[in-house]
Amino acid sequence: MKTTRIGLTLAAMLMACGAAQAQVSDNAVKIGVLTDHSGGFAYLVGKHSVEATQMAVDDFGGKVLGKPITVVTADHQNKADIASAISRKWFETEGVDTITDVAGSAVALATQEIARSRGKVLLISGAATTELTGKACSETTSQWSYDTYSFAKGTASQVTKQGGDSWYFLTSDYAFGHSLQRDASRFVEASGGKVLGAVRFPFGSPDFSSFLLQAQASKAKVIGLAMSGADLLSAIKQAREFGIVQSGQSLASLVIYINDIEGVGLNVAQGLTLTTSFYWDANDETRAWAKRFMERSGGFIPNLITAGTYASVLHYLKAVEAAGTDEGKAVAAKMKELPVNDFYNKNVQIRADGRVMHKTFLMKVKSPAESKYRGDFYQQLAAMSGDESYKPLSESECPLVKK
Numbered sequence: 250m251k252t253t254r255i256g257l258t259l260a261a262m263l264m265a266c267g268a269a270q271a272q273v274s275d276n277a278v279k280i281g282v283l284t285d286h287s288g289g290f291a292y293l294v295g296k297h298s299v300e301a302t303q304m305a306v307d308d309f310g311g312k313v314l315g316k317p318i319t320v321v322t323a324d325h326q327n328k329a330d331i332a333s334a335i336s337r338k339w340f341e342t343e344g345v346d347t348i349t350d351v352a353g354s355a356v357a358l359a360t361q362e363i364a365r366s367r368g369k370v371l372l373i374s375g376a377a378t379t380e381l382t383g384k385a386c387s388e389t390t391s392q393w394s395y396d397t398y399s400f401a402k403g404t405a406s407q408v409t410k411q412g413g414d415s416w417y418f419l420t421s422d423y424a425f426g427h428s429l430q431r432d433a434s435r436f437v438e439a440s441g442g443k444v445l446g447a448v449r450f451p452f453g454s455p456d457f458s459s460f461l462l463q464a465q466a467s468k469a470k471v472i473g474l475a476m477s478g479a480d481l482l483s484a485i486k487q488a489r490e491f492g493i494v495q496s497g498q499s500l501a502s503l504v505i506y507i508n509d510i511e512g513v514g515l516n517v518a519q520g521l522t523l524t525t526s527f528y529w530d531a532n533d534e535t536r537a538w539a540k541r542f543m544e545r546s547g548g549f550i551p552n553l554i555t556a557g558t559y560a561s562v563l564h565y566l567k568a569v570e571a572a573g574t575d576e577g578k579a580v581a582a583k584m585k586e587l588p589v590n591d592f593y594n595k596n597v598q599i600r601a602d603g604r605v606m607h608k609t610f611l612m613k614v615k616s617p618a619e620s621k622y623r624g625d626f627y628q629q630l631a632a633m634s635g636d637e638s639y640k641p642l643s644e645s646e647c648p649l650v651k652k
Contacts, residue, residue: 394557403524606635
């Protein structure tokens with residue numbers, strides 16, 4: 250009887266210890282990549298974000314807390330209602346524990362509300378509006394890669410100080426574009442410049458001629474392109490065709506990706522100043538990671554969203570392991586507690602508002618003669634710390650921030 254009681258006691262202790270050490274819902278950790286697979290951002294994210302997610306899972310070892318890690322994906326079609334429906338289904342019936350990428354600001358804001366109401370972790374690498382860490386912030390959301398404040402500050406301030414002191418904006422008519430123009434205008438004026446006007450255009454516009462002619466008529470020294478994706482490529486190409494740059498006005502792309510530079514070519518993009526949070530050719534460590542990614546992805550040059558997606562997933566998995574659970578609020582808290590360390594982030598903190606405080610870099614696009622190999626596109630002009638790059642907490646509208 251005594252032996253039986255000891256055995257039962259030990260069994261109970263072991264069961265309790267195991268329960269305390271690891272709590273994983275549905276005996277698996279499932280990561281959803283909610284991205285653009287068919288629209289204007291697909292060439293930047295889509296399958297490449299899925300590959301970055303899977304690469305992070307593979308590098309982590311494929312399991313966490315002894316349970317398998319699986320990756321699923323869906324196309325939000327750049328529509329907030331579709332993103333909401335997918336994320337709701339994922340969280341409620343399909344066992345998804347976290348969502349990453351979420352390219353597009355309107356999509357990200359809608360998905361954030363679904364994640365918030367269900368206490369689920371959201372890893373935003375593909376959306377840049379500052380509202381995500383501002384008045385719409387959530388304790389279970391972190392924003393990676395970039396935001397409109399940091400990129401607008403880096404580019405608008407620098408170009409204005411270099412003599413481009415009058416601006417006219419071509420702005421994509423949704424949350425991302427509005428946020429980008431608002432922040433850039435602030436830094437133009439703070440640097441002694443003037444904003445002469447702006448015109449908004451619908452997302453996915455095929456023809457920018459009327460918008461470019463309005464910008465040209467403004468006589469502004471700088472035409473600020475508050476847009477991204479296919480719209481940005483079209484605007485840059487058409488501006489070249491209309492001779493806008495040749496006539497003396499310059500283009501400032503407030504958010505541009507390395508794949509855009511490759512798409513338009515250095516002949517068109519040379520001399521452009523931009524801000525980025527990641528450059529694959531920055532150092533030996535970034536080059537080694539990029540080489541592995543390009544081998545997996547068929548030669549795609551990883552951009553800042555690709556790197557941010559990988560980093561966010563890897564850090565999430567580290568936090569699950571450290572927290573001993575995949576419960577959303579516990580993992581989100583652990584993510585803020587642990588410093589972010591990977592192939593390009595070194596001891597980076599996640600603030601209370603969810604902003605990942607990595608560095609940003611001011612770059613100038615090289616000329617064709619200066620570029621020695623594919624992807625050798627940027628010359629670094631300056632490096633800015635997280636504190637220098639992002640909106641200070643003293644200006645934050647996030648209700649999680651204690652003033």
